[in-house]
Amino acid sequence: MFRTCLAALVLSLFVTGCEGTPEPAKPIEPAKPVVRTVAIATLMTHPSLDLIVTSMKAEMEAKGFHEGETVKYTIQNANGDANAVVGILRDLELSHPDVTVAITTPVAQAAMKEVRGPLVFSAVTDPVGAGVVDSMEKPPPLITGVSDAWPYKAQLELARSLVPSAKSLGVVFNPGEAASQYGIARIRELAPPLGFEITEIPVSNTSEILGALKVKAAKLDAVFLSSDNTVISGVPAALSVCFDQKKPLFVGDSGTVEQGGLAAVSVGYDGVGRATGDLVARMLGGERNIPVVVASDAEVYLNLDTAKRIGLEIPADVRAQAKKVFGTP
Amino acid sequence: MAWLSLLDTAILLGLCFSGVALGLVVSLRFLNYPDLTIEGSLPLGGAVGGLVLVHTGSLWAALAAAALAGGAAGLMTACLHVFLGVGRLLSGILMVAALYTVTLRVLGGSNLSLLRTEGTWRQIEAWDRAWADAQGVMLDPLKLSLLIVLVGAVSLGLVAFFHSRPGLAIRSIGDNEGFVAGLGRDPRPYKFFALALGNALAALSGALIGINQGFADVGMGQGALVLGLAGLILGEQSIGRLLGGRRLVPALIASGVVGSVLYQVLLLLSFRAGVTSSDVKLLTAAMILVVMVATGGGSFFYRGRTF
Numbered sequence: 001m002f003r004t005c006l007a008a009l010v011l012s013l014f015v016t017g018c019e020g021t022p023e024p025a026k027p028i029e030p031a032k033p034v035v036r037t038v039a040i041a042t043l044m045t046h047p048s049l050d051l052i053v054t055s056m057k058a059e060m061e062a063k064g065f066h067e068g069e070t071v072k073y074t075i076q077n078a079n080g081d082a083n084a085v086v087g088i089l090r091d092l093e094l095s096h097p098d099v100t101v102a103i104t105t106p107v108a109q110a111a112m113k114e115v116r117g118p119l120v121f122s123a124v125t126d127p128v129g130a131g132v133v134d135s136m137e138k139p140p141p142l143i144t145g146v147s148d149a150w151p152y153k154a155q156l157e158l159a160r161s162l163v164p165s166a167k168s169l170g171v172v173f174n175p176g177e178a179a180s181q182y183g184i185a186r187i188r189e190l191a192p193p194l195g196f197e198i199t200e201i202p203v204s205n206t207s208e209i210l211g212a213l214k215v216k217a218a219k220l221d222a223v224f225l226s227s228d229n230t231v232i233s234g235v236p237a238a239l240s241v242c243f244d245q246k247k248p249l250f251v252g253d254s255g256t257v258e259q260g261g262l263a264a265v266s267v268g269y270d271g272v273g274r275a276t277g278d279l280v281a282r283m284l285g286g287e288r289n290i291p292v293v294v295a296s297d298a299e300v301y302l303n304l305d306t307a308k309r310i311g312l313e314i315p316a317d318v319r320a321q322a323k324k325v326f327g328t329p
Numbered sequence: 330m331a332w333l334s335l336l337d338t339a340i341l342l343g344l345c346f347s348g349v350a351l352g353l354v355v356s357l358r359f360l361n362y363p364d365l366t367i368e369g370s371l372p373l374g375g376a377v378g379g380l381v382l383v384h385t386g387s388l389w390a391a392l393a394a395a396a397l398a399g400g401a402a403g404l405m406t407a408c409l410h411v412f413l414g415v416g417r418l419l420s421g422i423l424m425v426a427a428l429y430t431v432t433l434r435v436l437g438g439s440n441l442s443l444l445r446t447e448g449t450w451r452q453i454e455a456w457d458r459a460w461a462d463a464q465g466v467m468l469d470p471l472k473l474s475l476l477i478v479l480v481g482a483v484s485l486g487l488v489a490f491f492h493s494r495p496g497l498a499i500r501s502i503g504d505n506e507g508f509v510a511g512l513g514r515d516p517r518p519y520k521f522f523a524l525a526l527g528n529a530l531a532a533l534s535g536a537l538i539g540i541n542q543g544f545a546d547v548g549m550g551q552g553a554l555v556l557g558l559a560g561l562i563l564g565e566q567s568i569g570r571l572l573g574g575r576r577l578v579p580a581l582i583a584s585g586v587v588g589s590v591l592y593q594v595l596l597l598l599s600f601r602a603g604v605t606s607s608d609v610k611l612l613t614a615a616m617i618l619v620v621m622v623a624t625g626g627g628s629f630f631y632r633g634r635t636f
Binding site for chain 2: 078088
């Protein structure tokens with residue numbers, strides 16, 4: 001018992017000695033070929049989330065952290081079971097990783113309680129709203145991450161360049177969803193400087209979209225769908241109204257553009273992964289107090305058939321930046 | 330030290346989840362009613378408890394509200410079964426679907442953050458964290474003590490209740506409903522009460538899980554039933570047997586609590602041993618089967634029972 005106590009005491013001195021968080025970062029010695037450990041906890045397997053891990057590793061590789069040589073990854077996946085998250089994080093934490101990566105909002109939230117060392121979260125849409133950090137610019141010293149919030153600025157700018165004369169922009173959203181509460185606030189802030197007047201079209205379920213949009217569409221120059229699940233599920237209704245009344249429809253995912261939406265700027269998860277890798281590398285290098293990054297790497301999608309149908313010309317420079325163009329030119 | 334820390338988390342999580350196993354003891358073992366509603370009342374409890382905690386900061390109000398919400402869900406299931414004649418499994422399945430929407434509405438989205446709440450729980454966590462950091466360990470003594478007291482009190486209450494007359498009536502309905510009806514007792518009010526109680530326990534569990542992990546999520550209920558059942562069966566075959574088997578109320582209640590903890594210990598040990606979390610579900614199912622068959626559980630506990 002005495003020995004245990006002594007060990008605990010020594011350990012505590014050691015831990016408090018080297019983990020005084022507000023201390024300036026210690027430079028690492030590049031001479032020693034130490035293997036750094038990175039623990040990754042994710043909520044489920046899902047093409048976008050898997051891409052984050054792959055791209056993160058690629059970015060680390062580019063920064064000189066070679067898997068198996070200078071960095072070792074431990075990955076745990078909760079397989080969609082939110083209840084397994086706490087156990088997984090505690091298990092990862094017990095191996096004292098140099099950096100923990102928490103992917104998705106629930107994992108990041110649980111990590112706030114379980115992880116004591118450097119933490120990089122990823123794919124958290126609204127880190128402030130989720131309670132993960134209090135400020136995007138000044139997170140706690142050991143915590144930073146990447147938000148995969150919709151690139152509202154790029155989306156509105158694209159709308160501006162495709163319909164230069166448009167004034168009134170209809171925004172369909174569900175006020176009951178957290179993602180669009182965040183989204184509508186951003187749109188209110190970003191749209192007026194670009195010359196848009198917003199007409200808010202709140203809906204509470206998919207079946208309301210058709211009616212609500214039909215009533216208001218005549219007065220609108222363009223329609224924008226927010227990032228909530230209700231609206232995205234009800235996209236066919238918005239598509240049919242916009243087709244009938246020849247209004248350009250701007251969305252945030254490639255799938256809707258393929259179905260007939262005019263254009264989208266969507267989050268590139270490769271970019272989210274690369275930004276995550278960059279933060280992990282900086283944390284491993286001893287950097288602290290890193291502001292939260294909002295993924296800026298956005299992908300543009302266009303549908304030329306729709307453009308023809310509503311009588312709109314897509315400038316060549318916009319077409320050139322598109323990742324994928326649907327329809328025949 | 331790592332082992333102690335792992336045990337600490339396992340006990341913490343096990344106690345948080347013990348409400349699910351206790352809910353199963355009430356509905357499945359005492360009333361002999363395979364109540365699937367639990368999979369929906371757990372996230373409902375997490376959502377309601379979380380919402381109340383965010384708005385009032387009171388842990389006790391949050392737990393009470395969660396239990397009430399779970400109880401209401403149980404009453405609805407009983408209504409479907411007793412008044413509308415919906416089958417026992419189907420009434421639960423319908424309620425799980427309905428509760429999904431209710432939970433989404435309560436949360437106001439798919440996820441509610443409980444990281445910025447104030448009040449008792451926050452103070453306890455802060456104290457634990459300060460103590461643990463000073464000692465250089467990862468333990469939560471105060472949080473653990475609170476949970477032990479809380480779960481202990483609930484367990485004692487349950488033992489006392491199932492020895493009382495209404496409790497005995499519920500158990501006899503589980504054994505032989507026709508017999509109870511034949512004695513001139515209407516079994517329906519007891520069914521209402523037992524289902525409400527079982528779901529209140531599960532909802533309480535949901536609130537504790539949410540508050541402990543820092544968020545309430547609409548996906549919390551996924552797999553909760555299997556998890557609770559795994560715990561219950563582990564408990565029945567270990568401490569349950571030790572205390573005298575399923576005819577005894579304290580043995581079954583203890584099975585629920587100890588089994589939940591035991592299951593979490595095994596789960597975390599398997600993570601530690603390098604089992605990836607993707608394989609855990611299959612291992613859990615295999616473990617339930619092995620435990621049941623190896624201990625002759627098929628005939629010892631489950632004769633004439635649904636599962």
